[in-house]
Amino acid sequence: MEKVIVIGAGIMGAALARHFLSPGHPVALIDPADTARAAATKAIGDTPGFVSSPSVDALGPDWQSCGFVIEAVPERLDLKRAVLGELSRHFGPETAIASNTSGLRAADLARDLSHPERFAIAHFFNPADIVPAVELVPAPQTSHETLDRWQALLEGSGKKVARLGADLPGFVxxxxxxxxxxxxxxxxxxxxxxxxxxxxxxxxxxxxxxxxxxxxxxxxxxxxxxxxxxxxxxxxxxxxxxxxxxxxxxxxxxxxxxxxxxxxxxxxxxxxxxxxxxxxxxxxxxxxxxxxxxxxxx
Ligand SMILES: NC(=O)c1ccc[n+]([C@@H]2O[C@H](COP(=O)([O-])OP(=O)(O)OC[C@H]3O[C@@H](n4cnc5c(N)ncnc54)[C@H](O)[C@@H]3O)[C@@H](O)[C@H]2O)c1
Structure with missing residues (x-):
């Protein structure tokens, strides 16, 4: 099972961690706020394969490479771009990166990424561990291979994926x-x-x-x-x-x-x-x- 890192342990991040843990993916949940990590850890319980950490750097050596990273930090373009830019510098081009933005443009989010072809938006619905649909939205540079990889991960974990042909406000x-x-x-x-x-x-x-x-x-x-x-x-x-x-x-x-x-x-x-x-x-x-x-x- 591929490893998944979730950035942000709020409403969506905690549910995303639960979702990917359930079919058996090892999941690391990252949030600098102790209170958010504590609440998410309590909700997730003592699940094998789950770790939480204040930063990606503080994760153990097992997590220095990872198949998939998805961010669910607050809906602010500057914050998301900083987080995504940092992730793209930390992980090699083989790590697929996604944002769970509610409606920011994929082209804007991808601007500071190294290897932007590995980036897409994966828009989940709240509660993310229960509602099956995920909208998969490409940025202009996103490769078909990246979309295929996200789709396989999401479908493999039980989601119903709708792949959009373009990055438009509000998705569908x-x-x-x-x-x-x-x-x-x-x-x-x-x-x-x-x-x-x-x-x-x-x-x-x-x-x-x-x-x-x-x-x-x-x-x-x-x-x-x-x-x-x-x-x-x-x-x-x-x-x-x-x-x-x-x-x-x-x-x-x-x-x-x-x-x-x-x-x-x-x-x-x-x-x-x-x-x-x-x-x-x-x-x-x-x-x-x-x-x-x-x-x-x-
Ligand atoms: N809540 C919803 O119904 C919903 C539905 C779909 C999509 N979304 C989107 O999901 C994203 C997260 O929304 P939410 O409702 O979970 O927000 P939230 O405020 O509940 O959680 C955000 C978390 O991100 C953490 N955070 C802040 N900066 C961080 C950083 N640099 N690194 C790691 N963690 C950081 C915060 O401490 C907080 O715990 C937003 O983009 C939102 O638009 C939300």
């Missing part, structure tokens, strides 16, 4: 998420529906199918001619705002940031907290259903 998943959210905000602002009604329609109509068919298989099921006819009259009526809506500006100004501040579109009382925890606990069941579609076909 965030573009879809924001396109849908823009329409949601528009409908609420227009007084068509409230947040709860909107979530009910989404969950019990679109949502029940999305994990099983995806939007494009669903278009085939519904008929592309029907979709074309609807698109012809509906597109001109859809939200096309170029800035965040007033609804979000007002929520920000009122300090209504969602769960973290106790109020957002919902009030985060104990009942709402319990519901969110149930939702989180049920994610593996939905994923298992989605996987069954592909397994039965094979």
């Amino acid at each position: 998943a965030n573009r879809l998420q924001h396109a849908m959210a823009r329409e949601c905000f528009h409908l609420i602002e227009a007084g068509v529906i409230d947040a709860e009604g909107l979530d009910t329609i989404t969950r019990y109509a679109l949502g029940v199918r999305l994990a099983l068919s995806g939007p494009l298989m669903q278009r085939d099921l519904n008929g592309i001619d029907t979709h074309h006819a609807i698109a012809s009259y509906l597109y001109p009526d859809l939200a096309a705002d170029q800035t965040p809506p007033k609804l979000l500006d007002d929520k920000l100004a009122a300090g209504e940031l969602g769960r973290k501040s106790g109020k957002g579109f919902y009030t985060w009382d104990e009942r709402q907290e319990r519901k969110a925890k149930r939702m989180q606990a049920l994610l593996p069941e939905i994923i298992a259903l989605a996987r069954r579609i592909d397994m039965e076909e094979e």
